[in-house]
Amino acid sequence: MSNLVKLTADCIFCKIIRGQIPSFKLVETELTYSFLDIGPLSKGHSLIIPKYCGVKLADIPDEFLADAMPVAKKIAIATGAQDYNILQNNGEIAHQVVKHVHFHVIPKPEASDKQGLVIGWPTQKPEMDELKALHAEMLSKL
Numbered sequence: 001m002s003n004l005v006k007l008t009a010d011c012i013f014c015k016i017i018r019g020q021i022p023s024f025k026l027v028e029t030e031l032t033y034s035f036l037d038i039g040p041l042s043k044g045h046s047l048i049i050p051k052y053c054g055v056k057l058a059d060i061p062d063e064f065l066a067d068a069m070p071v072a073k074k075i076a077i078a079t080g081a082q083d084y085n086i087l088q089n090n091g092e093i094a095h096q097v098v099k100h101v102h103f104h105v106i107p108k109p110e111a112s113d114k115q116g117l118v119i120g121w122p123t124q125k126p127e128m129d130e131l132k133a134l135h136a137e138m139l140s141k142l
Contacts, residue, residue, distance in 0.1 A: 004031070004061065005051040013049045013100040026075055031067040034075055041106050042115040044079035048072045048103040055099045056090040072103050081107030085117040 007014035015021045017033045024036035026046060037045040048071050050064035057065070076084050087104040089096040108116035126134075 004063065006053055007051065008053045011053050011098075011100050013098055013102065014053050017049070017051055026078070027071045029067055029071065031064045032071045034071050037104070041117055042081075042109055044075075044081065044105070044107040046075045046079075046105045048075065048105065050101055053100050055096075055101070057088065057101055060101050068103060072105050075105045076107075079105065079107040082110065083108040083116075087117060 007017060012021065016023045016035065024038075026034045026036065028034070031051050032048060033051055034046055034048040037047050048068050050060050050068055052060055052064045054060045072086055076086070085104070085106040085108065087106060088101065090101075104117075106117045
């Protein structure tokens, strides 16, 4: 394993990476591990996890994130689904359950409203001045 890898003793995903908990491994690289989700939303639902234990996306070094996306792409193709979601949650109120950054590849079966990720998209209608101010604020932090 790379000397960049950072795993913890009590994290369930770190235990899976180390082989202490069995998994249905799909793709493994020096920086990434992926496997089938055992509580899938649809057939082929898979997880991609960096071999660096961090709770939120900002905690993960860029080289791990850069390695994870090609793995997610390969898995999405391997499911055979034409449509799919790639999902990553940050924090409890954003529905993150395991405190180790991970990406879901969730196939969406054709014409199914019951399988795969089912979400609402509650859009808002901010004023243009609010958007301009937010844009300036965010640009100042980039």
